[in-house]
Amino acid sequence: MGGHGRWDDDDEEDLTGDEDFRGSFREELSRTLNLETWAEGLDLQAIMQRYREEIGGAMRKEDQLRSVIRQELLPKLKTRLKAPEGAGLYRMSPEELSAIHDGLLFAGQVEAVNGISVTHETLPLDITQLGIAAIGYGGSAGTFSQRLFRREVTVDAPDPYQEAAAYIEMRQNRSHPGRNGPDSLSRLARRGIRAYAERAILVEKLKAEWRMGQGNPITHELITGSGYTGLLTASLGMLTRLMEEHPRFVFVSARMEDRGFLTMGHALDAGEFVILESMERAGRDILEGWQYDTDGLVLAREFVKKYCHQVVMGLFRASNNAPPRIFYAHVKHAHMAACVAIADSVLRPEQGFPMLLDVAEATCRSAFGEDGFQGLVQDAYAQADVRLQYFNGRKPRR
Structure with missing residues (x-):
């Protein structure tokens, strides 16, 4: 269950609008739908380079967030309301x-x-x-x-x-x-x-x-x-x-x-x-x-x-x-x-x-x-x- 309303393992996350899409995917929905932004063929080197950059950046951000959560959020679990x-x-x-x-x-x-x-x-x-x-x-x-x-x-x-x-x-x-x-x-x-x-x-x-x-x-x-x-x-x-x-x-x-x-x-x-x-x-x-x-x-x-x-x-x-x-x-x-x-x-x-x-x-x-x-x-x-x-x-x- 996620949040207060999820009760089974089959629930899916919903996107409610273009702003949600932009926040989740870091670009406008119109750009994603524009086929001119899509690559043709299979350039493995370019794909792997982008994945390395994306994953590396995400891991560094996650490590920073992990430290903040351990220091600031987890200690508050005992004392929070209800x-x-x-x-x-x-x-x-x-x-x-x-x-x-x-x-x-x-x-x-x-x-x-x-x-x-x-x-x-x-x-x-x-x-x-x-x-x-x-x-x-x-x-x-x-x-x-x-x-x-x-x-x-x-x-x-x-x-x-x-x-x-x-x-x-x-x-x-x-x-x-x-x-x-x-x-x-x-x-x-x-x-x-x-x-x-x-x-x-x-x-x-x-x-x-x-x-x-x-x-x-x-x-x-x-x-x-x-x-x-x-x-x-x-x-x-x-x-x-x-x-x-x-x-x-x-x-x-x-x-x-x-x-x-x-x-x-x-x-x-x-x-x-x-x-x-x-x-x-x-x-x-x-x-x-x-x-x-x-x-x-x-x-x-x-x-x-x-x-x-x-x-x-x-x-x-x-x-x-x-x-x-x-x-x-x-x-x-x-x-x-x-x-x-x-x-x-x-x-x-x-x-x-x-x-x-x-x-x-x-x-x-x-x-x-x-x-x-x-x-x-x-x-x-x-x-x-x-x-x-x-x-x-x-x-x-x-």
Whole structure:
């Protein structure tokens, strides 16, 4: 989450006008669009020289900014207005690192949950396969215990005659994810079900003292129910159990796009972390920005009021060669949560991201990846004797 309004890892930064463009790219938009300013061909020497100048200048500027942040901003975290309990800068000691490795991680007292989803979309129906892995260490950094969970979710047209006329518009909606409609809602529901399943497995299936997940524990899809009353009710009940029965948790985001947090994070040294803010304001933003029904609003408001201030967000850096990461934890256990995340992340210093989460994702991709899923779908179509007319063909460029 970046700032106070970001709740998932897929949000994108928006540019709101030509002034924003000029501030970000250091030239007028009209100059960028003028093809006369574009070079023809591929002059590698000129390209490399410009990159050296740009990168070198940026690094010198970043080093200066880093020094200012460490001297002037980080010391103010504890005393700023509405700072959460425990706010401030901390450093993990080598003794703490060793104790967590031996007493928690390699002793099997930390388990992580991560998942993937793959979808096959056709005119008759959409099939989504959700795969989730729960991973812990089996005594050392190179051995793991694992459990796999799998579920298919199918969306089809309840009234094929009525839906047939709407499919052209539905396909257009799929090309514009920001539009409202039944198709965009089903996509939101799939994300919500995946987020729910990851956290429900963490709450109900794991036995370890510490539990680790990816993203934000109280993500937008769950606080809103993704538009479904049943999902909202189940999600808030499950998150209540997480907060009350299993508060020793840490969630780590895979990406960080907020440049303010990124700059602050790069000011940290290896083994340092900061606790920044609670999720109280972000929870209120969710309530104000989502259209609930009356009962759903009451449920969501009660949860946000009771629990969002108990979840804090912070930054940690496991290695000077890796980017900083955002983490979320219960306010009463935030210090240890950051240390657990750092201790698992130093096992892969080039990534600076918890190894358990990486292994869980890799396990899911191996067991539930797109190639295997599409193979099963193609076999089912072949058995139904409809050949391949409902397949989309080649994958789009990324």
